[in-house]
Amino acid sequence: MIAAVFDSxxxxxxxxxxxxxxxxxxxxxxxxLRGNAMLTDAISHSIVFGIIVVWLLTxxxxxxxxxxxxxxxxxxxxxxxxxLARSRLVKMDAAIGLxxxxxxxxxxxxxxxxxxxxxxxxxxxxLGEIGFVWLNTVTIWGQPVPVAVATLAAVLxxxxxxxxxxxxxxxxxxxxxxxxxxxxFAPAVLHYALLTLTSMTAVAAFDxxxxxxxxxxxxxxxxxxxxxxxxxxxxxxxxVALSVAACVAGxxxxxxxxxxxxxxxxxxxxxxxxxxxxxxxxxGLVAQALQRRTQALDxxxxxxxxxxxxxxxxxxxxxENTQRALVNHxxxxxxxxxxxxxxxxxxxxxxxxxxxxxxxxxxxxxxxLIFGTQGTNRG
Amino acid sequence: xxxxADLMASQIVRTVLVGAxxxxxxxxxxxAFAVLRRQSLLGDALAHAALPGVCLGFxxxxxxxxxxxxxxxxxxxxxxxxxxxxxxxxxxxxTDAALGIVLSVFFAVGVVLLTHVQATGGAASAxxxxxxxxxxxxxxxxxxxxxxxxxxxxxxxxxALWKEFKLVSFDADFxxxxxxxVTMLEAMLTIMVALAIVVGLQLVGxxxxxxxxxxxxxxxxxxxxxxxxxVALSALIGAGSGAAGALISATTRGLATGPxxxxxxxxxxxxxxxxxxxxGLVWQALAAxxxxxxxxxxxxxxxxxxxxxxxxxxxxxxxxxMLGAALGKAPAPGQFDALKRRGLIRAVTHAPxxxxxxxxxxxxxxxxxxxxxxxxDKT
Numbered sequence: 001m002i003a004a005v006f007d008s009x010x011x012x013x014x015x016x017x018x019x020x021x022x023x024x025x026x027x028x029x030x031x032x033l034r035g036n037a038m039l040t041d042a043i044s045h046s047i048v049f050g051i052i053v054v055w056l057l058t059x060x061x062x063x064x065x066x067x068x069x070x071x072x073x074x075x076x077x078x079x080x081x082x083x084l085a086r087s088r089l090v091k092m093d094a095a096i097g098l099x100x101x102x103x104x105x106x107x108x109x110x111x112x113x114x115x116x117x118x119x120x121x122x123x124x125x126x127l128g129e130i131g132f133v134w135l136n137t138v139t140i141w142g143q144p145v146p147v148a149v150a151t152l153a154a155v156l157x158x159x160x161x162x163x164x165x166x167x168x169x170x171x172x173x174x175x176x177x178x179x180x181x182x183x184x185f186a187p188a189v190l191h192y193a194l195l196t197l198t199s200m201t202a203v204a205a206f207d208x209x210x211x212x213x214x215x216x217x218x219x220x221x222x223x224x225x226x227x228x229x230x231x232x233x234x235x236x237x238x239x240v241a242l243s244v245a246a247c248v249a250g251x252x253x254x255x256x257x258x259x260x261x262x263x264x265x266x267x268x269x270x271x272x273x274x275x276x277x278x279x280x281x282x283x284g285l286v287a288q289a290l291q292r293r294t295q296a297l298d299x300x301x302x303x304x305x306x307x308x309x310x311x312x313x314x315x316x317x318x319x320e321n322t323q324r325a326l327v328n329h330x331x332x333x334x335x336x337x338x339x340x341x342x343x344x345x346x347x348x349x350x351x352x353x354x355x356x357x358x359x360x361x362x363x364x365x366x367x368x369l370i371f372g373t374q375g376t377n378r379g
Numbered sequence: 380x381x382x383x384a385d386l387m388a389s390q391i392v393r394t395v396l397v398g399a400x401x402x403x404x405x406x407x408x409x410x411a412f413a414v415l416r417r418q419s420l421l422g423d424a425l426a427h428a429a430l431p432g433v434c435l436g437f438x439x440x441x442x443x444x445x446x447x448x449x450x451x452x453x454x455x456x457x458x459x460x461x462x463x464x465x466x467x468x469x470x471x472x473x474t475d476a477a478l479g480i481v482l483s484v485f486f487a488v489g490v491v492l493l494t495h496v497q498a499t500g501g502a503a504s505a506x507x508x509x510x511x512x513x514x515x516x517x518x519x520x521x522x523x524x525x526x527x528x529x530x531x532x533x534x535x536x537x538x539a540l541w542k543e544f545k546l547v548s549f550d551a552d553f554x555x556x557x558x559x560x561v562t563m564l565e566a567m568l569t570i571m572v573a574l575a576i577v578v579g580l581q582l583v584g585x586x587x588x589x590x591x592x593x594x595x596x597x598x599x600x601x602x603x604x605x606x607x608x609x610v611a612l613s614a615l616i617g618a619g620s621g622a623a624g625a626l627i628s629a630t631t632r633g634l635a636t637g638p639x640x641x642x643x644x645x646x647x648x649x650x651x652x653x654x655x656x657x658x659g660l661v662w663q664a665l666a667a668x669x670x671x672x673x674x675x676x677x678x679x680x681x682x683x684x685x686x687x688x689x690x691x692x693x694x695x696x697x698x699x700x701m702l703g704a705a706l707g708k709a710p711a712p713g714q715f716d717a718l719k720r721r722g723l724i725r726a727v728t729h730a731p732x733x734x735x736x737x738x739x740x741x742x743x744x745x746x747x748x749x750x751x752x753x754x755x756d757k758t
Contacts, residue, residue: 220479
């Protein structure tokens, strides 16, 4: 049964994607909350340099040495970037944009000079080869397992242990670094631990999804979850679930359309994000638009009630308390006037009598509230 | 020199050289505004977002037609800028998360389209992947005219709207209060960054383009505090990096132009960070050293003055070792000699003691009093 799973190529590709997604989303939740999302961008680009340097030194493309060696480049990027920003000669955003392209450019030059015909290919650096992860296996307990799966599983366990073990500290340092520092929780240590793990995850995921698509797995599902909930644990769980769903959907579609699997998986995370942006209950764009519409309508209702109340019982009443007056005197468009009257009618504020709009009891009460004329009822 | 002449004799090298210099000038000029507005990484997101546009342009034109490819890149780049604005304005997500989302999702869609084009487009699509890292050798003389045209348009817009861009870069709130169409101006600056990226795609590719926007501007910023000077210098540094990078890469087979240009620009930044007068790290270190020496000298003089006052003898000979004890740490012997050379103290003997003694000269007394008032410390 287990052997059947590990011998199935689609299962292995899918499992690789899910492992990348889950381990990335676990860390990404905290990176997004702390405003460090673009450091992921910097790290994932500059590990290319680390990977080629470690390869030149040890001729190993995977394994613990590669994992730690290349991850060190990621941490180096962060340290260099922050040192540059602290010198105050350039701002943080420019510092990020100066350090990682330089390391990445060095990596690309080293690859094209020394590693042209080996496993590392410049396009692979960016795009990954998730479709071929099953080619390179290692035997664990008598069962051949893809190296990428084994490495990513180990990384996922480490990430999970980190997040669960330091949950409280991470939560505090993410939301209130000042308090965390005052209470002695060393937010700086946590910061670097988080970014070290991000670097390691990036290195482990590199073969499968490449340097840039990795960013999608780290940032997009947590950002999506952030739009959907305000509870941290729910955000983390949701982002892992969204990433897994993106992997499954992306794999199916990629096979269907014969396109890049990793690219399609990452695109799916974008689709979830777009959906959440539009449809998130209460805060999505659609909900915001509906809210604005209701508010505008209610505001028109109040204006209508005030208008009717002012003229009710006066000689101009026959002229003013009509839909035509709303159009001619208040300058409303006809649909707007109609909508306001219908809404006021539905809320039992007004009624029609002999072609005139008359305030009902509730409408008078509302007008009293607006004008502050409680008890001096003219209606 | 003959080698340079040999290189220049090649039509391809000349074309690449002119192209790289032109690109460097355009992106340097426009990057200056992006860096000042702390939007350096927007360029990174827009550059990555150009990839799907490149593929769409290819799909629409059905061939590797530069015009439609650049138009596609510009279209998706602008779309990415709009998406950025939508995300940051309507959600709680921070700018860095929005950048990461736009960058990675657009790039993922680009990868999907790229694999689709490669699967269906046949031989014509082979060069498409070169847009990832750029392929300088593929530049045609006719492409230079397009680049030059875009450069002139950008220059014209910057000159025509100089005052407005200056104001928006430094104080957008004030500009808005003065009634300038700030959103419009910011959108124009963003669109021009997208234009610069489109120009650079062929040469350095989507991944490294950001460095050409940031590095020249960050270098130029160190040398001047005036915007006009900074923009001009930035364009100059960009052009120089482009030309130098093109030449260096032409000397070695397999050395891609894009990464070399990026490294040259980064070197320019490093030199500027170190050496820029008044601001650079070397200058800062020298200034700090001078300040430390001044304070240290002042403390010696003040201590001698204090001893003189305590003994009611303006010419009190202070023993060198005692001064060390009074200051908490013995000053280097050279420091006394330096003060003596400046005529502030003189060496005296104080029989029967054989140890060195020092006495304030009238100039030294004045300097000590000045130090005292400087620090507000009379003793």
